[in-house]
Amino acid sequence: MVKANYSAWHINPKDFSNGWTDIEKLQFFARYAILAPSGHNTQPWQFQRRGESLVLGVNPQRELPFSGALAAEPYVSLGTCSETLRLAALGFGFGVDLYYKLDKKTEVETSVRGRLVPQPDLLKAIAERTSNRSLYKDKALPPELLKDIVKNEFNDLHVWRTRDKQSVDFLARQTKAATETIMSNAEFRAELSKWVRNNVTKQYDGMPAFTQGMPTPPSLIARHIIKHVNIAKGQAKTDAKRLKHSAEVILICVKRSGPKAYLDAGRLFARICVLAQSHGIASSGVGAAVIDPQAKQNVAEHFKLTEVPTALIRLGYATKKAKHTPRWPLEKVLT
Known part of the structure; x- marks a missing residue:
């Protein structure tokens, strides 16, 4: 039996109808959009119907007050969600226009553009x-x-991408140092702990401890451990090892920092992960080296990048199958 907090992952594409209105189509595409990756699995998005358009905005209750600015959130996550909606529409054979509204508050207005060749x-x-x-x-x-x-x-x-061993080793060292710095910060750990879940959680967001390979018994106290115990060295070593065991490492960099560029970075992040999955290639984000300011600077200088590193993705053929994480159903994030 599928748990309620995982039910969003089970979508029957046959339920879709070409005869629906544009807003009905967009709402169905949004069922796929909410499966997008987000920082700490906060899912900081909300949808609003406006005529025949569906507007994607930010849920302020799901923002990350401490690490958000360093990680270009919630813009990157808003970008992953909007691009996943666009890809879902393409899956059914429809184009979707994404229009950014960045004046008073950040929104992405989506509208159906026309028919295309379906890519199921x-x-x-x-x-x-x-x-x-x-x-x-x-x-x-x-x-x-x-x-x-x-x-x-x-x-x-x-x-920028590489599989060169020396380059990957450098990124692994920066990831290790950055993770030690970030995880040693009590304020960051307090924020992170709010989104850590045990492996049998009934909540609809956050990260079950199995995402870090933790068995169920210790997962029951994982939140307490994260908040009150400095596990920086162990986590840093694990993250660095993961990076070294990657077939390809990709850096998404912005030419000028700002909401539009961060939204685009999130969109490209989602597109890479979905396209990789369509070919049986696993993906995961490794954030520390592009979140910690010193590590970010080191990475840019080492690889002579004039752009700002914003997201890091590792790709490869997985040795283990990963589980899904909880999701809020569309009905809970749609008004």
Whole structure:
């Protein structure tokens, strides 16, 4: 039996109707959009119907007051959600326009544009995608396939990628140092602990401890451990090891920091992860080296980047299958 807080992952694409109105179509696409990745699985989005358009905005109760600014949140997560909606529409054979409104508050207005060739594999990939933090196999990704997966169509972004051992080792060292710095901060751990869940949680958001490989018994006190115990060195070592066991490492960089660029970075992040999943390739974000200011600067200087590193993704063939994380159903985030 599917738990209520995981039921959002179970979508029957056959329930969709081409005869629906545009707003009805958009609402169905949004069922896929809410499966997008987000920082700490906060899911900081909310949807509002406006005529035949569906507007995606920020839920202020799900923002990260301490680490959000460092991680370009909630913009990146809003971007992942809006792009996943666009990909879902494409899965059913519809184009969707995304219009950014960035004046008083950040919103993305979505509207149906017209018919396209359906790509149903995208729907399967969205519903199967996970943040897979397992060690990946020592197997290179096909170059032409990788080129298609990481294709960048955003003018305000730069994509840098590598599988070079020395470069990956450098990123692993920066990740280790950044994780030690971040996790040693009591304020960050207090914020993080609010989103840590035990493995049998009934809540609809946050990160069950199994996402970090923790068994159920200790997961029952995981929140307490995160908040009150400095586990920085152990977590740093684990994160660095994961990065070293990646077939490809991708940096998404913004040319100029700001909401639009961060939204685009989130969109590209989601697109890479979904396209990778459609080819059986696992993905996960590794945030520390692009969140900690010193590590971010070190990465940019080492690789002679004039752009600002904003997201880091590891790709590869997984050694273990990852579980989904809880999701709020669309009905709870739609007005």
